[in-house]
Amino acid sequence: MQAFPEWRDTVVESASHFALAPLSVQTAALAILGGSTITLMTRMQQGTDSMPAKIVAAVGGAFLLAGLPLFHSVLDSLLIFGAIHAGAPFGYLEWLGWFWYTVLFNVAGGVLLVTALRLVRAKELVKRKGSEADAEGRSAR
Numbered sequence: 001m002q003a004f005p006e007w008r009d010t011v012v013e014s015a016s017h018f019a020l021a022p023l024s025v026q027t028a029a030l031a032i033l034g035g036s037t038i039t040l041m042t043r044m045q046q047g048t049d050s051m052p053a054k055i056v057a058a059v060g061g062a063f064l065l066a067g068l069p070l071f072h073s074v075l076d077s078l079l080i081f082g083a084i085h086a087g088a089p090f091g092y093l094e095w096l097g098w099f100w101y102t103v104l105f106n107v108a109g110g111v112l113l114v115t116a117l118r119l120v121r122a123k124e125l126v127k128r129k130g131s132e133a134d135a136e137g138r139s140a141r
Contacts, residue, residue, distance in 0.1 A: 015083030035109030
C-alpha cells in the first residue's frame, strides 16, 4: 500500500466485499466455486506440457476468480491484508471470521467438484484398460 497510496480507497472497497461477508448460502457457493476454479486450473496446467495452454488456463482461472469475485482464501486474504494496512474499518478478527469458512468451502469445491469427479472418471478408465488388456491377453493365446 506504500507503493500505491492512490489505490487505498479501491483496495478497502474491494476487500470489504470479502472481509465483511457473512456466512450464507451465497458466500458458501462463491467459496465452493473459488476452490473448484483454482483446483481445475491447477489440474489443467499439470495435464499439459504446452506453455500456451498453461497460460490460457492461468488467465482463464484468474478471470473467473477476480472477474466474478469468487471467494478464494489465499488470494482474497492478500487483498484484505492490504486493506487492513490501508486503514480499513475492519481488522484481523473480521478476516478470520471470513477466512475459516472460506477455506472449508474452497477445499470442498476443489476436492468434491474436481478431484472426486476425476477419481470417479479414472476408476472407469482403469476398468476399461483392464478389460482391454484381458481381451488382448486372451487373443494372444
